[in-house]
Amino acid sequence: MKLLQVVFKDALRRKRRVLYTALGVAIGVAAFVAVLTVARAGEDRVYAEIDKYGPNLMVTPAVSDLDLQLGDLRLGTLAIGDNYFAEEKLLEVRRIADDAIREALDIQDEGDIATIAPKLYVDTELQGTSAMVVGIDPEQERLVKTWWIVSEGRYVEQADEAVLGARASASLRLGVGDTLLLGGEQTTVVGVLGETGSNDDYHVFVPLPTVQRLFAREGLVSAADIRALCSACPAVDIADMINEEIPGVRAVAVRQIAETEMNLVNKVNRFMITLAGITLIVGAFGVVNTMISSVHERVRDIGIMKAVGASRRQIVRMFVYEAIGVGVIGGLLGYAAGTLLSYVIGPLIFDDLAVAYELQYLGPALGLAVLVAAVASVYPAFRASQIRVAESLRSL
Numbered sequence: 001m002k003l004l005q006v007v008f009k010d011a012l013r014r015k016r017r018v019l020y021t022a023l024g025v026a027i028g029v030a031a032f033v034a035v036l037t038v039a040r041a042g043e044d045r046v047y048a049e050i051d052k053y054g055p056n057l058m059v060t061p062a063v064s065d066l067d068l069q070l071g072d073l074r075l076g077t078l079a080i081g082d083n084y085f086a087e088e089k090l091l092e093v094r095r096i097a098d099d100a101i102r103e104a105l106d107i108q109d110e111g112d113i114a115t116i117a118p119k120l121y122v123d124t125e126l127q128g129t130s131a132m133v134v135g136i137d138p139e140q141e142r143l144v145k146t147w148w149i150v151s152e153g154r155y156v157e158q159a160d161e162a163v164l165g166a167r168a169s170a171s172l173r174l175g176v177g178d179t180l181l182l183g184g185e186q187t188t189v190v191g192v193l194g195e196t197g198s199n200d201d202y203h204v205f206v207p208l209p210t211v212q213r214l215f216a217r218e219g220l221v222s223a224a225d226i227r228a229l230c231s232a233c234p235a236v237d238i239a240d241m242i243n244e245e246i247p248g249v250r251a252v253a254v255r256q257i258a259e260t261e262m263n264l265v266n267k268v269n270r271f272m273i274t275l276a277g278i279t280l281i282v283g284a285f286g287v288v289n290t291m292i293s294s295v296h297e298r299v300r301d302i303g304i305m306k307a308v309g310a311s312r313r314q315i316v317r318m319f320v321y322e323a324i325g326v327g328v329i330g331g332l333l334g335y336a337a338g339t340l341l342s343y344v345i346g347p348l349i350f351d352d353l354a355v356a357y358e359l360q361y362l363g364p365a366l367g368l369a370v371l372v373a374a375v376a377s378v379y380p381a382f383r384a385s386q387i388r389v390a391e392s393l394r395s396l
Contacts, residue, residue, distance in 0.1 A: 018322075021290040022329040025369050028280030029334025030341060032368065033361050035272045037342035041355045056144070056254040057226040057239050059093055061085045062247070084220040085248050090116055092246050097226055100238045115227040117144040120208055122215045126180050127172045133182065134203045135211030135221075144227045145200070152176050153191035159210045163191040167201040182206065183214025226251075280368070284376040287326060291319060291380035316381040323377030324370055331369030335362050 061083060097114040101107065120135035138156050142148060153176035156163045162182070164174060169192045174180060178189045187206060195201055212218050226238075235253040242251035305315065339358075346355035 017290055017293075018326060019329070021287055022326045022333060024283035024286035025280070025327060025330030025372055026283075026333035026337060028276055028283045028372070029331055029365050029369050030338035031276030031279055032273065033335050033338025033358075033365050034341040034345060035276060036361055037339060037355060037358050038346045040358060041342075041346055057097075057235055057242075057251055058254065059090075059224040059226065059242065059249050059251045061222070062250045084120075084217065084222055087118060087219050087221045089246055089249060090118055090221070090224055093224065093226070093242055093249075093251075096241050096245060097238050100234055100241065104234050115140055115143045116224055117141045117227075118208060118221040118224045120211050120217055120220065121222040122211055122217070124183075124215070126182070126204065127174070129172055131168060131172065132203050133211060133215075134205050135208035135217075136205050137208055141205075141225075144225045147196060148200075149194040150191045151194035153189070155191055156205060156207065157190070159207050160185070160187050161190045161207070162187045163193060163205045164189055165193050165201040165203045165205075166195040168204055171202075172204075180204075182210075185214060280372055283330070284372050287323065287373050287376035288380060291323070291377055292383065319377050319381035320374060323373040323381075327370030327373035328366060330373065331366035334369060335365040338365070 062085075094112065094114060094116055097116075098112065101113050102109075107113065117137055117140040119141075122133045122135070124131060124133055126133075142155065150163070151166070153163075162180065164172070169175060169189075172180070174189050176189055176191060179186045180189065181187075182204075187210075193200065193205075208221070212220065239251040239253045242249065338361075342355050
């Protein structure tokens with residue numbers, strides 16, 4: 001009878017114990033698969049949103065933080081610098097961005113390539129309520145924020161018109177056709193934006209020249225969004241060049257911001273993977289315990305096998321084969337359980353996260369489970385190979 005047949009028949013005779021051993025391995029593998037699947041789905045979601053709108057950049061005034069201390073007591077930070085920068089600096093920003101894109105993509109066109117949407121933020125009082133008025137270039141802003149939808153009325157076109165965010169419209173109790181007193185002048189509300197889930201919902205949008213004139217901010221802007229319009233554009237390089245060549249401004253690639261935000265998620269992932277590793281170690285001890293028990297139970301069988309000519313190497317292989325079988329079962333169960341678990345914990349970590357099963361993790365799950373089971377079987381297999389025929393006869 002072949003050795004594999006012996007192992008298979010023996011596993012069927014002790015199928016409950018084999019299953020319990022496989023479950024110990026499966027729990028650790030399931031934790032690994034769930035963590036990796038959720039992490040992959042969350043990362044894909046973040047970067048898909050970024051790539052959907054191009055590798056955008058944000059340009060803001062160069063403001064530095066000053067740490068305030070009293071002796072060894074840290075009191076916090078104080079922002080130092082202007083809240084605005086000259087609008088004319090955007091011409092230099094465009095030159096740097098367009099030149100970098102032309103070089104990266106080998107574009108010969110001399111026209112404008114990047115979309116630059118300047119903004120001027122002014123905190124004021126409207127209708128007796130504190131509100132944030134944002135001066136925008138209507139055409140450029142619409143190109144950058146392609147997700148904007150005008151739910152009521154139409155988009156702003158004239159200098160004396162305004163579009164309200166959904167929340168701003170509700171709190172100010174203003175709708176299409178109403179007027180508001182802005183800087184001493186009447187401005188007509190021509191539209192209301194649909195909810196975006198961002199700060200835009202709370203803002204009042206008015207053409208940039210109007211806000212600059214009414215609030216004495218001529219030639220100044222608070223920030224600018226840059227849309228490079230291609231996923232291959234060197235956004236990070238553009239940001240570095242802007243920071244080096246233009247004083248008084250700070251450029252950051254949105255992808256860099258996303259990667260910074262992902263650091264926290266990665267730390268949580270590492271913690272969860274550590275817990276999964278501990279679970280796998282516990283499962284490995286379960287395999288050792290089960291196989292040691294199997295050695296004691298099968299002293300007579302091992303002695304008989306040796307008596308009829310079985311070598312130590314064959315005895316070791318028998319236990320290794322059994323461990324591989326346990327690993328395969330544990331890997332399959334762990335992959336299935338981990339995938340199902342990811343569908344449960346994914347939406348709890350990321351709101352409305354669409355988790356999809358990752359078939360690419362099946363191979364690593366099986367490999368990890370088999371490796372853990374095989375390593376755990378080394379000592380029991382060695383013990384079994386040391387059993388002598390005389391010892392087995394005494395157990396009869």
